Amino acid sequence: MSSVVRLFWLGVLFVSCLLGLARATTDLSLSAVFTSVFYQNQSDTYGERSRVILSGWESMLNESLLIDELEQLVRSNSYANQQVQYATDPNHWKVNDYWATPVESLVTGKGDCEDYAILKYMSLRAMGVAEDKLRLMYVRALDYDEPHMVLIYYEQPNEFPLVLDNLKSEILPANERLDLKPIYSFNTQGLWLAKATAQGNKIRDNSGSKSWEQMVQKIQQERI
Structure with a gap:
C-alpha cells in the first residue's frame, strides 16, 4: 500500500477518533478537566514533573481564552513548537505509528x-x-519528499486557510506554502480531498470506527 493511500485511510479512521476526543475533552470547561484528580493521575503515571508541565499548559490556555482568535493561533502554534521536540515514532514510542494525546506529547516532550x-x-x-x-x-x-501533517485554520470558509506547522514557525496562508502539497484534510465533521480552491471536496461525513477506540479511551482515562 502506498504511503499516500495509507495516510488517506488513517485520516478516515481518525475522523471518528477526533469525534470521541472532542466529546471527551472540549465539551467541558478547563476547570473540569484540570482537576486535582487529573494532576494526581498524571503524577502517578509520569512523575511529579508532569504537574509543572501540565499546569503550564493549563495556564497558557486560561490566559488565551479572551484574546483575539488570530493571537490564539500564534500562541497555540508557538507553544506546541517550543514544548515538543521532534522525534519519530520508532525512536520515541518504539512502534511504526503512534498518535499521542496532548498529555503524552507534553510530558514526554517529544x-x-x-x-x-x-x-x-x-x-x-x-x-x-x-x-x-x-x-x-x-x-x-x-x-523533504515526505508525508507530513499540519493544522489549518479557516478564518472565512472561502478563503485559503492559515497553516500551523512544526517545520516553520511563521503562520502563513496555504497558497503561500509552496513547499507543501495538500492531499486531504479532516476534522470531526468529515474528510475533504484537497483541490486548487480553498475548501476542497468533502467526500465523507464522520462515521464510527473501533480502530481508534484506544485513542479515545486514553483521552478519557487522562481526565478521570
Missing part, C-alpha cells in the same frame, strides 16, 4: 508531526475556536 497538530488542535478547541474553522491536513513536504 512527538512527530501528527502530535504537534493534535496538540495545537486541542489547545485551540479548549480556547473556544469553533470546530468548523479547524482541520488537520495531510500534505507532502516537498523539501
Whole structure:
C-alpha cells in the first residue's frame, strides 16, 4: 500500500477518533478537566514533573481564552513548537505509528508531526475556536519528499486557510506554502480531498470506527 493511500485511510479512521476526543475533552470547561484528580493521575503515571508541565499548559490556555482568535493561533502554534521536540515514532514510542494525546506529547516532550497538530488542535478547541474553522491536513513536504501533517485554520470558509506547522514557525496562508502539497484534510465533521480552491471536496461525513477506540479511551482515562 502506498504511503499516500495509507495516510488517506488513517485520516478516515481518525475522523471518528477526533469525534470521541472532542466529546471527551472540549465539551467541558478547563476547570473540569484540570482537576486535582487529573494532576494526581498524571503524577502517578509520569512523575511529579508532569504537574509543572501540565499546569503550564493549563495556564497558557486560561490566559488565551479572551484574546483575539488570530493571537490564539500564534500562541497555540508557538507553544506546541517550543514544548515538543521532534522525534519519530520508532525512536520515541518504539512502534511504526503512534498518535499521542496532548498529555503524552507534553510530558514526554517529544512527538512527530501528527502530535504537534493534535496538540495545537486541542489547545485551540479548549480556547473556544469553533470546530468548523479547524482541520488537520495531510500534505507532502516537498523539501523533504515526505508525508507530513499540519493544522489549518479557516478564518472565512472561502478563503485559503492559515497553516500551523512544526517545520516553520511563521503562520502563513496555504497558497503561500509552496513547499507543501495538500492531499486531504479532516476534522470531526468529515474528510475533504484537497483541490486548487480553498475548501476542497468533502467526500465523507464522520462515521464510527473501533480502530481508534484506544485513542479515545486514553483521552478519557487522562481526565478521570
